[in-house]
Amino acid sequence: MKIIFMVQGEGRGHLTQAISLGQMLREAGHQVAAALVGTSPGRQIPAFFDEQINAPVYHFHAPNIIYHAGGSGMNVQKTISTHLAGLPRHLKSLRCIHKTIRDIRPDLIVSFYETYGGLYNILYRSRIPMVCIAHQYLLLHPRFVFPEKSGFDRFLINLNSRSTSWLATRRLALSFREIPSRPDLRIMVVPPLLRKEVQELKPVQGDFLLVYMTHHSLSRQIMDWHQANPDQELHCFWDNPDAPEVFQTNEKLTFHRINSEKYLRLLASCKALVTTAGFESVCEAMYLGKPVMMVPVPNHFEQECNALDGVISGAGITSRHFDLSLILEYLPRHTDHSARFKEWYRRGTAMFLHEITAGAQSAESEQEIRSAAG
Incomplete structure (x- = not known):
């Protein structure tokens, strides 16, 4: 056809x-x-x-x-x-x-x-x-x-x-x-x-959090949290057209323009993903066995539904704000459902x-x- x-x-x-x-x-x-x-x-x-x-x-x-x-x-x-x-x-x-x-x-x-x-x-x-x-x-x-x-x-x-x-x-x-x-x-x-590139990744356990947001206006919450928690390394992806390819506020906080290859590489090596509650990003994390904190965009009902469905499916937790302390507290309790997810996939x-x-x-x-x- x-x-x-x-x-x-x-x-x-x-x-x-x-x-x-x-x-x-x-x-x-x-x-x-x-x-x-x-x-x-x-x-x-x-x-x-x-x-x-x-x-x-x-x-x-x-x-x-x-x-x-x-x-x-x-x-x-x-x-x-x-x-x-x-x-x-x-x-x-x-x-x-x-x-x-x-x-x-x-x-x-x-x-x-x-x-x-x-x-x-x-x-x-x-x-x-x-x-x-x-x-x-x-x-x-x-x-x-x-x-x-x-x-x-x-x-x-x-x-x-x-x-x-x-x-x-x-x-x-x-x-x-x-x-x-x-x-x-x-x-x-x-x-x-899911793309073949995701299936070919070999996940490892890193020490940084990966953050993905659907709109760069949400980055203010990330910056505020990091100012209070400067020791936690963060790599963030955004769609800011006015920012350079890599914008580093300090050695522990880096913002990247959306780049598929780089994003997947960092996803495979992060300790957890924090993301606005888009379906695709959560699926990629589940396939790789990465815990997820889903933060629905405010006033975005579809993302609220995605987050609830993700929790029911064992992806991780949800929050209304980018309070990254919540995912750090959750990590010891997380159960890896990647085997079940891959069987369905x-x-x-x-x-x-x-x-x-x-x-x-x-x-x-x-x-x-x-x-x-x-």
Whole structure:
């Protein structure tokens, strides 16, 4: 099959998932003909994606989360108002997506939680089948455990997940652990997608903490903690476009621009990971047997759900702040679940290839039925 990827460019997780699936599909004889990636002002797509996706990359303007300048997390009101005001630009992006897809003529579109995925299907009534992949689709599963008293937030995030997957033939819900699929809801539960580079790492026990944050505004909390705890070595990754490749405030505190190879090397040798609660980073740590402290971005309900699900799955602990003392206190109590996680993960290749093929075939069958009925 000739396949096009549509990838949400915010954060690192959807990008690395696309790289991993691309590796898997090519080994099975399929072609990834292009990757369409959503970008926005202040969002820099890491260089590792262009280097490792092994396909032409096309950028288009896409909605993104807007954060408070002071590092207090997601600005929900400004995020919504900005995106509503940008409707003409969004329609232009959809036209660009349609032109690229029309020129390439793929057999299948795989969308990694790209906001425009469902809208594209609705507006252009594309006959090309679409399979959608994300951890967020697991939140549509009746057995998913949500934070308490979160009914309205749950409604909003699931509304968004449904909108990204309108008319898709399959929703592949990435999960830390095995949960029965729900074909009646088009939800197929599958293992995480990890790049080969993660599997090839040999973890060792270092003496530093590794910190990964989805937005550089959160770095203020790290600096404040380190000022009170100057003896603990920290290596931090951020997306600050104004910072140099390596910014070292002192010999014990170093900030790095996002670099895939360097990040994985440090992940394999740290004693624990402290991260905003993105799904992909937690999965990589679980695979390598590294304890995790998950710090959801403030006002970011999806990350609150990820953190709770990660705790249930044995990844580590959660906190509302970057108080790194908590992970240091937790380390002696941590149980390594990497063997169980790897067993679930190793089933992934066969499951993904089956579901993607089935997703394309089911769309063809539906079209044949509609043609016969007409």
